[in-house]
Amino acid sequence: MALAKYDFALFLHFLCLVTATSGKVPAIIVFGDSSVDAGNNNYIPTIARSNFQPYGRDFYGSKPTGRFSNGRIPSDFISEAFKIKPSIPAYLDPAYNISDFATGVTFASAGTGYDNATSGVLSVIPLWKELEYYKDYQRKLRSHLGPSSANQVLAEALYMISMGTNDFLENYYTMPGRRSQFTVSQYEDFLIGIAENFVRELYGLGARKISLGGLPPMGCLPLERTTNVMEQNRCVGNYNNVALEFNGKLKGLVVRLSSELPGINLVFSNPYYIVMHIVRKPAFYGFEVTSVACCATGLFEMGYACARDSLFTCQDANKYVFWDAFHPTEKTSRIVADYVVKTVLARFL
Numbered sequence: 001m002a003l004a005k006y007d008f009a010l011f012l013h014f015l016c017l018v019t020a021t022s023g024k025v026p027a028i029i030v031f032g033d034s035s036v037d038a039g040n041n042n043y044i045p046t047i048a049r050s051n052f053q054p055y056g057r058d059f060y061g062s063k064p065t066g067r068f069s070n071g072r073i074p075s076d077f078i079s080e081a082f083k084i085k086p087s088i089p090a091y092l093d094p095a096y097n098i099s100d101f102a103t104g105v106t107f108a109s110a111g112t113g114y115d116n117a118t119s120g121v122l123s124v125i126p127l128w129k130e131l132e133y134y135k136d137y138q139r140k141l142r143s144h145l146g147p148s149s150a151n152q153v154l155a156e157a158l159y160m161i162s163m164g165t166n167d168f169l170e171n172y173y174t175m176p177g178r179r180s181q182f183t184v185s186q187y188e189d190f191l192i193g194i195a196e197n198f199v200r201e202l203y204g205l206g207a208r209k210i211s212l213g214g215l216p217p218m219g220c221l222p223l224e225r226t227t228n229v230m231e232q233n234r235c236v237g238n239y240n241n242v243a244l245e246f247n248g249k250l251k252g253l254v255v256r257l258s259s260e261l262p263g264i265n266l267v268f269s270n271p272y273y274i275v276m277h278i279v280r281k282p283a284f285y286g287f288e289v290t291s292v293a294c295c296a297t298g299l300f301e302m303g304y305a306c307a308r309d310s311l312f313t314c315q316d317a318n319k320y321v322f323w324d325a326f327h328p329t330e331k332t333s334r335i336v337a338d339y340v341v342k343t344v345l346a347r348f349l
Helices: 008-017 073-081 115-119 127-145 147-156 165-172 176-181 184-204 222-227 238-261 272-280 330-343
Strands: 029-032 104-106 156-162 207-213 264-267
Touching: 029 073, 029 127, 073 238, 073 330, 115 165, 127 147, 127 184, 156 184, 165 176, 165 184, 165 222, 165 238, 176 184, 184 207, 184 238, 207 238, 238 264, 238 272, 272 330
Parallel strands: 029 104, 029 156, 156 207, 207 264
Antiparallel strands: none
């Protein structure tokens, strides 16, 4: 399957040529779920954690940080592409302070979503609480840099929002509550309303450069393919269609808010087609396995995370698209991040 209208040969030619001029974006500030959580869940009472081996085995020092990956995650690679720093720390991690957070911080919480009910499923940080942490961060930054310098950083920073998958897979299609209230299309609209309010709140707090992230082909996650026995463990087409439909609504929201909010530079970062192209054409990227995860391959595809100290983890994660049943490997994250930088975020460089 060709990736929409993008020329992959051209993309790969420039893949390693993403350059940045320092200073245009002084910090990257991240909100979202496990796709961009660097370890905030380590410091709250939840089972949705990854602060144990084999997670982080390919991270600096082979350290399990709380990232749901064998190494770095997309927000880390985007920070590196902007020549800021090679990884973005978690706000709740006591190993870091406001001087570290001044150039980049993530408030993300694995298992969360736009819907407050989604965060309740695994007892993680709801989106409204991530915003409260951001307000706290603003106060600390103004104290650290002084009001004028801090306000300049906050205005020039790139704000990344990456969530939504859990709203469908951990909540709507798993728990009975929202399905009894909404059709899937109505639920999409409900989430879009929350996303709109969140962007408006960020804008009101001074944010101007904002990336609103879309959904990946969530029907192709190993967790979903494992349960799709009737179709020989193929991608779940219905879930992918929902992701496409929701992404279309997010894109429409970006267009509308861009015309309504003066001075905003709002973009839609869509991982769907690049991830689908990887799944459909894995050899093109040097992958060998797409349907099962590296971690606990073949036996434990049903959970949100790897089993602790799993004996079944693959030897070479670079051959796998997915690290665990829900999350990509570091290599996949790098490809997706480079693609998003090249095609969408380059305007901020």
